[in-house]
Amino acid sequence: MDDDILIIDDDEQVHDSAIQSWKVLIVDDESEVHRITKVTLSQFRFDGKSITFLHAYSASEARDILKQETDIALVLLDVVMETDDAGLQVVRYIREQLGNQSVRIVLRTGQPGQAPEDDVVESYDINDYKDKTELTSQKLRTLIRASLRSYRDICSLQRNKRGLEKVIQASKGIFEKTALDTFVEGALEQLTALLELEDTTIYNIKHAYELKNTELEMLHSTASDKTETDDLQQHPILQLAIKDKTNIYQESEVVIYCKNPRHNLIFHIEGTQQLSEVDTHLLNLFTENIVVALENIRLNEVIEDNQKEIMYRLGEVVESRSKESGSHVKRVANYTALLARLNGMDNEQVETLKQASPLHDIGKVGIPDAVLNKPAKLDAGEWTIMQTHAKLGYDMLYDSDIPLLQTGAAIAMYHHEKWDGTGYPNGLRGEDIPIEGRLTALADVFDALGSRRCYKEPWGIDSIMELINSESGKHFDPKLVQILNENLDLFLEIKQKYVD
């Protein structure tokens, strides 16, 4: 027997060698048939691969093997075994029970009378019908070759179909994302699914980068070691993708390149198998969809940016009457958002607060110049008028249906309440003051103390913190004051970034 042929009846080994050979199952109750078939095909190769034989000596054994081994290419199937139609029952089992449409089935019968050819071929989903007597070694080789060719073509079509279904699934997955970060994570996930890496996640590493100018910024990574990822950015395959603005498919890694006027994303997946032409076609299809989805995200971002800017302008227009500095609303917005985030609020809440915060003094539009811009201390009557700006702002916004303006209304109303109940307009106390008000109160005062006003010079940070700490539990929510103390450097970064 030739060394090329693997005659393996041991399950373990079969599994290992399966990748490099065609599985052919011989089902026959005569062991001589098994032997002759193997000998005849000892030199046989198709598409550069040899045959691995599996052996069943009864219909029941055949069923067990077929259930286990889902990648059998061909079954050479005797008809009469335990019963006169045992083989025919196996055909039904394969096509109907197992739903296996791809395996090729050839009936080989020694007693044609038991299974009239026309009836059998018509009623059973088989691919050929042979008298054992007519199967010369020449005819057997032709039969095997034609069957394996057919199996290969059907498998390739099926793989392709499954791949396309995955692309559809994957695309749906990414089109459901509307923010860049979840989109990037989703795209990596779907790429992994497309590359069928689910089972080997231990061995592969996925990264997503955004190219900013010439720098690669890591957006997401499954690598455990951070220093390791720093080196990877210099990886030649990434540089190649960037240079050629295209996907790169190499032996064990894949780079997907997607660009639009705002984003330049690069996905890098290592530890893949060698990709077929079909695989790369599917990845190209999916890449086109990533690009469309990324464009949708860009459009969303543009609209969001517009909204943010409009809100700032709205705040600034109002502030312009009190001759306050242009960057006051931006700083207060950023302080408020930072406090909210450190206080454990979720991204959406933080973003809404940040965008709504410029509206805190919108009610000042209704305060007369004489009060608003009086260079001296306000008298009691003027002070009463001034205080109405909180409720006035609320009245301008509360009837809106949109959450952003409702939050704006709350901020306007409550940003002058104090923790100890001595604030206005309602004299609320402690946690009765909505969080929007407590956050903005601290952010607003922190900024006002540090800024130049017509009546005062900007304070130094030590004096500011001394006052704020002394007002903890009086003017301000003590928990928020603590957050400010513990993260002062982050707040000072904002102050630095938005100088007047």
Next chain:
Amino acid sequence: MDDDILIIDDDEQVHDSAIQSWKVLIVDDESEVHRITKVTLSQFRFDGKSITFLHAYSASEARDILKQETDIALVLLDVVMETDDAGLQVVRYIREQLGNQSVRIVLRTGQPGQAPEDDVVESYDINDYKDKTELTSQKLRTLIRASLRSYRDICSLQRNKRGLEKVIQASKGIFEKTALDTFVEGALEQLTALLELEDTTIYNIKHAYELKNTELEMLHSTASDKTETDDLQQHPILQLAIKDKTNIYQESEVVIYCKNPRHNLIFHIEGTQQLSEVDTHLLNLFTENIVVALENIRLNEVIEDNQKEIMYRLGEVVESRSKESGSHVKRVANYTALLARLNGMDNEQVETLKQASPLHDIGKVGIPDAVLNKPAKLDAGEWTIMQTHAKLGYDMLYDSDIPLLQTGAAIAMYHHEKWDGTGYPNGLRGEDIPIEGRLTALADVFDALGSRRCYKEPWGIDSIMELINSESGKHFDPKLVQILNENLDLFLEIKQKYVD
């Protein structure tokens, strides 16, 4: 010869009958082989369909037929004809030149010596190899049946694959849309492509409806007759889809149902063929994508709505200082948009103008109370101050990157210029005044005259038009005044809709 069998050598007829039969091409230089094959298979049926034979008596004839007829299921192919390997050349032609991988090819040779079986089966992509002598009528029937079965399975996989590719293409097409109207048109187009109706567009009618409360509103239709479409809305299949909230696939029509919290879309396509299970699976897949795309559109609309409302609020906050009525900015926005549309501007320009128009008096924030709200006529100095609101507004907005605020800046700057050059701040004349200014000027005055102000009662429409017409070519762009005159009813509808 049996009546069931169609022996047709005429091209026209072949085409008509093709749908109901399997095409088998016999290629042989002996006419006796043709005759015997036909006689043997005279009663043959597979999957309820008979065989239509095509006949070629040389390799060259075979090539011509194969090029014409792309849906041949099986070729029974002689080897030795014009040349010793004429048949083998036909195999290459089919697989390589025509790229036809689905047709089954069986070599039938009378001179096996000319084409050694192992070599031929290995080197040529054929599906079986027979000596003419071994082909008994029984064996021929088995061969044909197995071949047709294989052809049917491969075609079904290929159709499925093409269908999935179309779903991917179609989905990309709809995800590229960001507005409801283009989305609806695109979805209908892609549905048509999926249903392969391109060739029969004359016979089918497509409609898209939006369900509002219980009323179907037609969004798009390819029907030529408008009254015809009115009846269709009562069509039971539409009512069924609405009731069951699901797609309906019937013999010759398809209803696709898609719903999200804002939109309830129904696509109705008539004149389809009976759909297979595969087709309905693909349509279901595509429907899922339509739903995702529709959700993206809804999110866009929400953001757009927010932006519109924020812009109105911004305008209203400013107006609140001059104690003007709340609906003034909405009316001016709508008048401006209507004038722009009637003046031939595109949708995007109209929308931008509409949203930016509330900012026309934003500069008034910088005008002191004493001037802005003076109950008497302004003196010369006060008037000069008042006029600065145009430039002040421009200064607040011009440095923004976003088109909406840039348009706002232009509107603020130019809405008090006059056609004859007597306006402010720059005394521009005629078409030197940017269109944003000319449009808003007319809309603003048209509204102001019709509204109650602290110093005047609202005018009647006749007096308003008398004044505006007398100012045509003086204060106002005469072309815009003409548009206003010709479409006065549309403007009065807006006045009615946004009463104070």
